[in-house]
Amino acid sequence: MSTQIRAQAEAQALRVRSGDVELAVKVYGDVKRPVVVLVHGYPDSSHVWNKVVGPLSARYRVAAYDVRGAGESTVPTHTAAYELEHLVADLAAVVDTVSPEQPIHLVAHDWGSIQSWEAVSTERLKGRIASYTSISGPSLDHAGYWVMQRLRSAAPGEIAKVATQLMHSWYIGAFHLPLAAPLAWKLGLDQLWPKLLERFEGIRGESAPTQSSDGQHGVNLYRANVAKRLLAPRERRTSVPVQLVVPTRDRFVSLELLDGIGQWVDQLWRRDVSAGHWLQLSHPELVVRYVSEFVGFIEGAEESAGLHRARVREGVKPGKNNKYAGKLAIVTGGGSGIGRETLLSLAEQGAEVVAADIDLAAAQRSAELAELLGATAHARKVDVGDAKAMEALAAWVGNELGAPDIVINNAGIGMAGNFLDTSTADWEKILHVNLWGVIHGSRLFGKQMVAAGKSGHIVNVASALAFAPSRMMSAYATSKAAVAMLNDCLRAELADQGIQVISVCPGVIDTPITGSTRFVGVSEEEQGRRREGAKKLYQRRNLKPQAVSAAILKAIDNNRQEVLVGSEAHGARLLSRLSPALSRRLARMELSL
Amino acid sequence: MNEASSKIAGKAAHKADSNGWDPAIADLDGFRQAQQLAYRCAEAIADELIPGMTEREAAALMQRWLAANGANDCFHRPFAWFGDRTAFRGFIGFRHFGGFNPAFYPGNRKLEENMPYILDCAPTLNGYTADIGYSGCIGENRMLDKLMDDLLEYRVLILELVRQRKQLSEISQAVDRLCARHGYEPRHKAYPFQVLAHRVEKLDADEKKHRSVLNFGVRNIARLVGDVAKGRREGWSPLWSSGHASDHAPTPGLWAVEPHLGFRGVGAKWEELLVVTEEDAFWLDDDVPQVRRWLSRGLEPLAKAA
Numbered sequence: 001m002s003t004q005i006r007a008q009a010e011a012q013a014l015r016v017r018s019g020d021v022e023l024a025v026k027v028y029g030d031v032k033r034p035v036v037v038l039v040h041g042y043p044d045s046s047h048v049w050n051k052v053v054g055p056l057s058a059r060y061r062v063a064a065y066d067v068r069g070a071g072e073s074t075v076p077t078h079t080a081a082y083e084l085e086h087l088v089a090d091l092a093a094v095v096d097t098v099s100p101e102q103p104i105h106l107v108a109h110d111w112g113s114i115q116s117w118e119a120v121s122t123e124r125l126k127g128r129i130a131s132y133t134s135i136s137g138p139s140l141d142h143a144g145y146w147v148m149q150r151l152r153s154a155a156p157g158e159i160a161k162v163a164t165q166l167m168h169s170w171y172i173g174a175f176h177l178p179l180a181a182p183l184a185w186k187l188g189l190d191q192l193w194p195k196l197l198e199r200f201e202g203i204r205g206e207s208a209p210t211q212s213s214d215g216q217h218g219v220n221l222y223r224a225n226v227a228k229r230l231l232a233p234r235e236r237r238t239s240v241p242v243q244l245v246v247p248t249r250d251r252f253v254s255l256e257l258l259d260g261i262g263q264w265v266d267q268l269w270r271r272d273v274s275a276g277h278w279l280q281l282s283h284p285e286l287v288v289r290y291v292s293e294f295v296g297f298i299e300g301a302e303e304s305a306g307l308h309r310a311r312v313r314e315g316v317k318p319g320k321n322n323k324y325a326g327k328l329a330i331v332t333g334g335g336s337g338i339g340r341e342t343l344l345s346l347a348e349q350g351a352e353v354v355a356a357d358i359d360l361a362a363a364q365r366s367a368e369l370a371e372l373l374g375a376t377a378h379a380r381k382v383d384v385g386d387a388k389a390m391e392a393l394a395a396w397v398g399n400e401l402g403a404p405d406i407v408i409n410n411a412g413i414g415m416a417g418n419f420l421d422t423s424t425a426d427w428e429k430i431l432h433v434n435l436w437g438v439i440h441g442s443r444l445f446g447k448q449m450v451a452a453g454k455s456g457h458i459v460n461v462a463s464a465l466a467f468a469p470s471r472m473m474s475a476y477a478t479s480k481a482a483v484a485m486l487n488d489c490l491r492a493e494l495a496d497q498g499i500q501v502i503s504v505c506p507g508v509i510d511t512p513i514t515g516s517t518r519f520v521g522v523s524e525e526e527q528g529r530r531r532e533g534a535k536k537l538y539q540r541r542n543l544k545p546q547a548v549s550a551a552i553l554k555a556i557d558n559n560r561q562e563v564l565v566g567s568e569a570h571g572a573r574l575l576s577r578l579s580p581a582l583s584r585r586l587a588r589m590e591l592s593l
Numbered sequence: 594m595n596e597a598s599s600k601i602a603g604k605a606a607h608k609a610d611s612n613g614w615d616p617a618i619a620d621l622d623g624f625r626q627a628q629q630l631a632y633r634c635a636e637a638i639a640d641e642l643i644p645g646m647t648e649r650e651a652a653a654l655m656q657r658w659l660a661a662n663g664a665n666d667c668f669h670r671p672f673a674w675f676g677d678r679t680a681f682r683g684f685i686g687f688r689h690f691g692g693f694n695p696a697f698y699p700g701n702r703k704l705e706e707n708m709p710y711i712l713d714c715a716p717t718l719n720g721y722t723a724d725i726g727y728s729g730c731i732g733e734n735r736m737l738d739k740l741m742d743d744l745l746e747y748r749v750l751i752l753e754l755v756r757q758r759k760q761l762s763e764i765s766q767a768v769d770r771l772c773a774r775h776g777y778e779p780r781h782k783a784y785p786f787q788v789l790a791h792r793v794e795k796l797d798a799d800e801k802k803h804r805s806v807l808n809f810g811v812r813n814i815a816r817l818v819g820d821v822a823k824g825r826r827e828g829w830s831p832l833w834s835s836g837h838a839s840d841h842a843p844t845p846g847l848w849a850v851e852p853h854l855g856f857r858g859v860g861a862k863w864e865e866l867l868v869v870t871e872e873d874a875f876w877l878d879d880d881v882p883q884v885r886r887w888l889s890r891g892l893e894p895l896a897k898a899a
Contacts, residue, residue, distance in 0.1 A: 340776055348857070362774070369776045369856070372736050512773060 011053075016065070018093035019086065024072035025065040025094055029057030034130075034299050035099040036291065038064040039091065041110020041137060042222075043185070043193075043215035045071030047208035048109070051284035052291075059292055060105070063098040065090075067112065069217035071210050082224040084140075087115040092124050103130040105295045107287075109280060110252075111221050113137025121236035121264070131298040133243045133291050135279055136250055138257045140225060142264055144233025146257055165254045175222040185215035200251070201276040241267040243294045243310070245287070247275045248455060249498070268312040269294065270326075273453030274498040283453055305376075306402030309352055323557070325350035327456075328404045330397060332384050332441055333411030335362025337511030338461065340369075341545035342408055342552050347375030349553075351406065356382045356393055358411070384411045384437030394444035403452035406556065409441035410461040412479075414517030416530070419474040421521025427475060429518075434479035435486075442490055446499065455498030457556050460487050461548075464507045464569035467576040469587035475520075480505075491561060502555045505573070506548045507566025508541040541566075620795060621868065623721035624847060625878050627664075628866055632881055634658045634671075635712045635727035642731060644706050648673040648699035655714050664716035666803035667810040668724050668793060668849075671714035675702045679709045679728070679860030681783040681853075696783060698808065707732035709859050715810075715849070720798035722813055724791075724849035726864035727882060740854050740861035743775055745887045747852040748863070748876070755843045755867065755874040761830075762839035765789045768852055769835055780855040781862070790850040792820050792831035793866065843869045847877070 014025040026046060036056060038049045046064040056062050066073040068090055069082060076082065095104050106129050108116035117139030119125050120132050138146075147165075150158040175181045190212035197203045208214065242265045248255060262268055271290055273279060280287045293304045303311075309326045329346045333339035334355030340362075347353045347370035355370070355377065357363035363379035370377035378401070382393045397404060413433045415426060438460050449456050465477040466484035484503055491501035514535045519527040548565045555563045564570050575583045638654045655671035674681075674697070681696055704710060708730055715724035730737050750771060754764040768789055772779040781789050794816040804811050820831035830838040833848060846869055853862035866877040 336773070344776070344857075365774065365776060368739075372739055373857070 014097065016093050016097045018068075018090040020081075021068045021074035021076060021090070023065050023068065023074070023090055023094060025063055025098065026053075027098055028053050028062045028064075029060055031061060033059065033061045034295060035061045035063060035102060035104040036295060037091070037095060037098065037104045037106055038062065039106065039108035039112030039116055040064070040067060040070070041108075041112045041114075042070075042218040043211070044110070045208050045210055045214050047071065047210075048278070049280055052280050052287050055285070055288045056291060060295060061098070063094060063104075065094050067115075067218075069220060070214045071208070075213065075217050076220075079220045079224045082220040084115055084118045084225055084229075087221075088119045088122060088124050091115065091119050092128070095125065095128055103128050105129075105131045105133070105291075105298065107133040107135070107291050108137065109135040110137045110277070111218070114140055114221075114225075117142070117236065117238075120238040120240040120242070129240050131241045131243070131294060132238075133245060133294055135245045135287070136247055136253050136277055138253065138261075139236050139264070140229035141233040141236040142261060143257055144230045145235075146260065147230065148233065149260070161254075161256045165257060168252060168254045171252070172222055172226055175219045176227075181219045182216040185212050190215060197278065197281075201278055201282065203276075203278055203281045205281060235264075237264050237266075239266045241269075241294075241298055243269040243271070243290065243307075245279060245290055246270060246272045247277055247279050247453075248272050249275060250277045252277050262312055269307060269310040270312050271306075271310045272455075274455035275453045279453075283451075286452055304402070305352070305400060308376075309402075321348070322350035324406070327351045327406060328354070328397075328401055329406035329408065330354045330356060330404045330441075330445060331408040331410055332356045332382070332437060334366050334379075334408075335359045336366075337513060338506070338509065338545040338548045339408065339410040340366045342410065342549040343377075344369055344373060345549045345553055346406065347371075347377060348373045350375070352376040352378075352401070354378045354380060354397060354401070354404075356380045356384070356411075358383050384409070384440060385432030387436075387440055390437075390440035390444055394448065397445070398448050403448035403454050404445055405449075405454050405456035406459065407441060407445040407449075407457070408459045408461070408552070409438040410459075411437050412461060412513065414513045415475045415520065416472055416517055416534075417475075417520030417522065418471070422475050423520070426518065426520050430475045430479050431482075434476070435482050438483050438486060442486065442501075446490070446494065449499055450494070450497050453497075457500045457502060458490070458494070459502045459504060459552055459556070461504045461506070462487065464505045464564065464566070464572045466505055467583075468572035469584060471587055471590065487562075500556075500559050500561070502552070502560060503562040504548065504552055504555070505562065505564050505569050507543065507564070507569035507572075508538055509543050509545060509548055509565065510538040510541065511545050514538050541568075620721070621877065623719055623795070624723060624793075624866055627716060627718040627721040628723035628725060628878055628881070630659070630662060630664065630718050631714050631716050631723045631725040632727065634662070634714055634716070635725060636882060638712060639710075639727065639729050642704055642710065644704055644731060646704045647701045648675055648678070649701060651675075651704070651710070651712065652699040655712060659714060659716045664718050665799070665801065666717035666722070666796065666812055667805060668715035668717070668722050668813040669810060670805055670808040671699075671712065672697055672808075673699050673713070674711045674860070675704045676708045676710075677858035677860075678702055679711045680778070680855030680858055681780045681860065682855070682858055704731065707734050709734055709737045709861065711860065711862060713862075713864065715793075715813075717796060717803075717810065717813065720796040722793045722796065722810075723866060724793060724851070724864055725881075726851055726853070726862040728861040728863070734859065736856060736859045737861055740777070740856060740859060741883070741886065742890065742892060743777070744852065744854060744861060744863055744883065745892055746771060746775075747854075748865075748883075751850060751852070752867070752874060752876065755869060758842045760840050761833045761843060762835055762837065762841075764843075765833060765835040765839060772854065775854070776856065778855040779853070780860050781851055781853040784851070784853070786832045787834045787836070788832045789835075789852060790833040790848045790867070792817060792844075793847050793849050794820065843874060845869050845871055 012027045016023045016025050040048045045066045049064045053062050069075050106116050113134045114137045150162050194207045275282050293307045297303045329351045331339045331343040334343045335357030343353050343366050353370050355363040355366040360381035367377035367379040383389045415430045462483040463480040466480040487501050487503035519530045543566050551563045551565045651673035652671045712727045769779050796812050824830045829841045829844045833839050848867045850867045851864035863883040868875050868877050
């Protein structure tokens with residue numbers, strides 16, 4: 001906050017002349033730093049960037065200006081004065097003033113983004129723009145091509161996409177009605193606006209002082225440009241590096257409009273954020289981070305891991321081998337069994353992966369195998385039940401790699417034997433890993449995912465024993481039942497954020513866990529014998545970790561809430577529902593291993 | 594067949610008593626020559642492999658080469674596997690027909706650039722039988738390189754544990770554990786009886802061509818069956834696996850050891866003769882392609898240990 005106040009205090013107000021109009025420009029930050037120019041959309045003014053200019057100006061020289069017709073800039077009265085070429089000329093005038101020599105980094109939202117596409121793909125500002133971060137505003141020409149290509153394909157699915165986009169754009173039609181929109185703003189929509197934003201977009205904030213005027217006059221942007229460009233689009237290509245920041249829950253721009261954008265842009269990055277249209281208001285830190293990483297990279301710093309994942313590779317079509325391209329997955333217990341197998345399956349299909357395991361060598365081995373499959377992979381040592389260790393892991397992930405898209409809390413230990421023989425230490429040990437590990441992983445990474453607007457997946461591995469009681473497995477089954485309940489509660493909580501929580505309940509899976517399961521209340525020798533017995537049983541069942549990893553990936557792809565693996569898991573589930581009494585009766589059976 | 598095999602088993606007992614086996618230098622030389630012949634064959638045919646060639650064609654080339662170079666019998670006729678068939682993907686899941694999995698018969702899979710392949714042949718030369726496995730690819734395959742590098746550890750581990758006179762089942766289980774640690778599937782479990790290794794015995798030297806049935810050499814298999822019968826009486830098995838039948842100390846004699854690793858769709862193996870004596874054990878020959886490869890890749894310290 002203090003940087004924000006300081007930066008605001010240092011803001012320098014300029015008036016820049018562009019033809020007949022005068023533009024209000026505010027400039028922040030150190031004169032010697034690279035220059036970032038912010039362009040707002042409709043019905044906003046430069047006010048809309050208030051939450052990002054502070055932190056951004058701590059790193060860069062930042063200029064935010066009111067587009068013609070908005071804020072404190074001149075308001076031309078003729079619709080024709082709002083045509084894109086004038087808007088580009090305005091931007092050029094601002095750029096020439098705030099950075100006469102060095103090319104600037106453009107960051108634009110909504111209509112600002114629409115006009116900036118024009119700026120990066122036409123001659124006027126050639127060589128003057130070093131990078132472009134576009135938030136929620138496509139090029140009208142690209143959109144025109146998008147519509148044409150789909151209509152020409154005559155494929156019902158493609159035409160339906162056009163229809164969907166038209167529905168998203170109802171307001172554009174409304175804006176073309178004489179009087180209607182300006183009248184609404186005059187009659188007090190400006191007063192209502194903050195409430196509408198809060199109600200529909202979940203954004204709290206005060207109204208800009210010029211909101212009513214911004215709303216009335218900005219309508220001309222649509223009237224002057226939309227029909228003209230959509231009906232007769234021109235090819236708009238750019239060699240300026242472009243970072244798309246895409247709010248996936250945008251009510252005003254549909255995601256499909258961005259399909260095929262790679263054909264127009266040489267170097268493209270894309271970051272999806274599960275958020276609404278006004279990202280700079282709902283996720284200011286994220287916007288600052290994304291802009292900083294991108295500008296930093298273009299200015300010569302190393303490409304951050306997150307940016308690297310976001311790179312859209314030309315000619316790489318989404319398919320079986322890169323389904324998870326651009327995604328980051330963390331797998332606890334990733335050094336063996338189900339964890340390793342799931343990690344490798346994700347890596348095989350393009351994900352960047354982090355193998356976290358208490359056995360560092362095992363985690364490193366998993367990472368090495370993931371790299372052989374072509375993935376970027378990391379290995380970290382962690383005791384999942386140790387809050388500090390997990391916080392350190394999460395901090396490392398957050399700083400170095402960015403928020404994960406997929407978190408698999410898989411680390412677990414086995415325990416068997418009578419409840420009365422299970423000591424406090426035994427209980428603490430199993431809950432430490434099986435429950436606390438899941439709690440820490442879900443909490444720490446869940447927070448990161450929410451903050452970064454990741455509509456990802458948290459996969460918590462429970463067990464069929466979560467709903468199949470057994471006198472032999474009270475500690476283990478209890479720990480897993482707790483995980484299953486945590487999953488159900490967490491799923492409800494994170495649904496609003498678009499984060500899926502998946503409960504995995506494997507049956508009898510042949511993994512190394514059998515070799516380390518603790519058998520309470522028996523001698524070392526007897527424990528060894530029972531481990532052997534358990535191992536044999538599990539081997540005879542011959543259900544491999546691959547079966548679980550395949551089920552997990554399928555659940556991720558299909559947004560399933562719960563996956564059962566193995567007929568015994570399905571049977572136990574059915575029994576617990578159809579005849580809980582029988583299920584409890586069976587719990588009394590003593591299986592001799 | 595039974596009668597014949599027990600007769601042969603009787604002869605074997607007379608010649609090479611498992612309780613007092615002391616290999617004659619001449620015999621070891623014979624086996625070494627057979628193994629060198631087998632590896633020369635694999636290397637020669639590996640040089641001739643070109644994209645588009647089928648497994649059957651490669652196997653036939655090996656068979657012709659061996660016949661032309663003095664082999665008159667075999668443990669099995671040459672096998673060749675290409676692509677994901679090197680990893681026996683999928684086949685490990687079901688029980689083989691009484692321990693007999695037809696998946697390893699050469700098929701019509703065509704070789705492609707960068708595809709892994711395995712050549713496996715087991716010629717008999719002057720009554721001495723070798724059984725070898727040779728992995729490679731035309732072009733580059735990082736995964737295969739990794740598997741082949743890691744196979745070195747298995748050569749070290751197996752010899753070390755045999756020298757410690759660990760039970761063969763224990764050694765095989767240690768191999769399984771090393772596979773688990775490495776993240777590989779022990780694909781030798783797809784072989785008949787899930788063997789990590791099997792015995793080979795000395796046959797009578799002669800000049801005539803001997804028959805094979807279903808690609809397996811009748812004389813060698815008869816000897817193996819004889820060993821099974823004999824082992825049953827004496828409490829050991831010529832089929833070395835992780836199962837109870839191998840719950841015994843290393844039996845003196847010659848063992849064709851064949852760890853076969855699989856990772857996703859890529860498999861690799863080597864197969865060599867291990868000489869087990871009353872007191873000690875050693876690889877019959879260190880001058881084999883996989884050891885030369887490890888040396889050339891700078892994996893020397895471990896290779897020296899091998």
